[in-house]
Amino acid sequence: MIRPIVKDILFLQRKAEKAGRKDTSEGRDLYDTLAAHSEDCVGLAANMIGSTKAIIAVSDNGHLLLMYNPEITKASPSTYETxxxxxxxxxxxxxxxxDWVEVRYEDENFHKKKKRFQGFTAEIVQHEMDHLAGILI
Incomplete structure (x- = not known):
């Protein structure tokens, strides 16, 4: 289900809670909402659709990827301004x-995964991870 985008700053500044199997409908809604906004958006965090769960969806080189409970485990020492x-x-x-980040997460079936993202996709992941921490750019 496509949900409206939350613009309430106080809600967006709340830290996310761990997601579990009971939160799969929120993950599907996040995925659907990102797909609906794919012309002007490349990533969403669950708080952007009114959920407090640690779920993000990102465009990984055109393929939409849903991640439950993502954690950045490594990051490049080099950074850039954008x-x-x-x-x-x-x-x-x-x-x-x-420049790059390595992320440990659970996929849509709650299987543990680890992936390194580079370039623009790494930037998207970092932006959405900030949302989960209640950090707004």
Missing amino acids: EEGCLSLSGRRPCRRH
Whole structure:
């Protein structure tokens, strides 16, 4: 189900709670909502659709990837300055991102996975992970 995008700053600043198998419908809604906004959005965190669970969906080189309970386990020592936008916020804001990140997460079947993301996909993942920590750009 496609859900509306949350713009309430106080809600978006809440830290996410661990997701479990009972939260799969929220994951599907997050995936559906990202797919519906794919023309102007490349990633969403669950709090952006009104959920407090640790779930993100990102475009990984055009393929939508759903991650439950993602954790960045490693990051490149090198970083760069960029500007990012967000469906929940107006405008674009400067931020600093790592060139690559390694993420441990659970897939849609709650199988443990680990993947390294580079370039723009790494930037998307870091942005959505910030959302789970209650950090807004």
